[in-house]
Amino acid sequence: MTALVEIGDAEATGQVTGVEGTSLTIACDQESWAGHGLSSVSVSVFAPDALYRLSGPAQAAGLVVTTSPGSSIERVQRRQWTRRRLDLAATVCPVADGRRLEGVPGRTVDLGVGGVCVETLREVEGEGDPMLIISLPDGTSIVSLTTTVGVEDLGDGWRYRLAFRDLDSKDANRILDLTNA
Numbered sequence: 001m002t003a004l005v006e007i008g009d010a011e012a013t014g015q016v017t018g019v020e021g022t023s024l025t026i027a028c029d030q031e032s033w034a035g036h037g038l039s040s041v042s043v044s045v046f047a048p049d050a051l052y053r054l055s056g057p058a059q060a061a062g063l064v065v066t067t068s069p070g071s072s073i074e075r076v077q078r079r080q081w082t083r084r085r086l087d088l089a090a091t092v093c094p095v096a097d098g099r100r101l102e103g104v105p106g107r108t109v110d111l112g113v114g115g116v117c118v119e120t121l122r123e124v125e126g127e128g129d130p131m132l133i134i135s136l137p138d139g140t141s142i143v144s145l146t147t148t149v150g151v152e153d154l155g156d157g158w159r160y161r162l163a164f165r166d167l168d169s170k171d172a173n174r175i176l177d178l179t180n181a
Helices: 169-180
Strands: 002-007 010-020 023-028 041-046 051-056 058-061 064-067 072-076 089-093 104-111 115-120 131-135 141-153 158-165
Touching (some): 010 064, 104 169, 115 141, 141 169
Antiparallel strands (some): 002 041, 010 023, 023 064, 041 051, 051 072, 058 064, 104 115, 115 158
């Protein structure tokens, strides 16, 4: 999970490498806290289900920051739109140089106007954010560019959390109809 560490007016991004109770260990990309006390640190963690904010003291060793046990935790829901569990055929297509490459078939886990969770049997190759094609129950499909929010290796497949980019109002309304049905 990606994290933003804020200490006074200094900030650094990094990856959460350990969780033990309310204590997190974050490997940061850069050391930005020189000259700042670590008695009041704020960490925002961008998890698949929500945004979490931890506040409290921390310790630093090089690029690694560890929050103290007992830090306060606030859960902030990120989703603006309702998600509904739906099992629909989907194809995740990597895009390179403006061209769509061979897609990887999969199934949706859940769907909302803001995004979708898709499981595939194999990894989607390529750099950058993919295009997604979802087959709807009425025989039509939605095609949208997406932003990759998260990728998880399931051992027997892959799970992709994708946010829609530039979803037109017609497709947004079709998804809204499905999630409200």
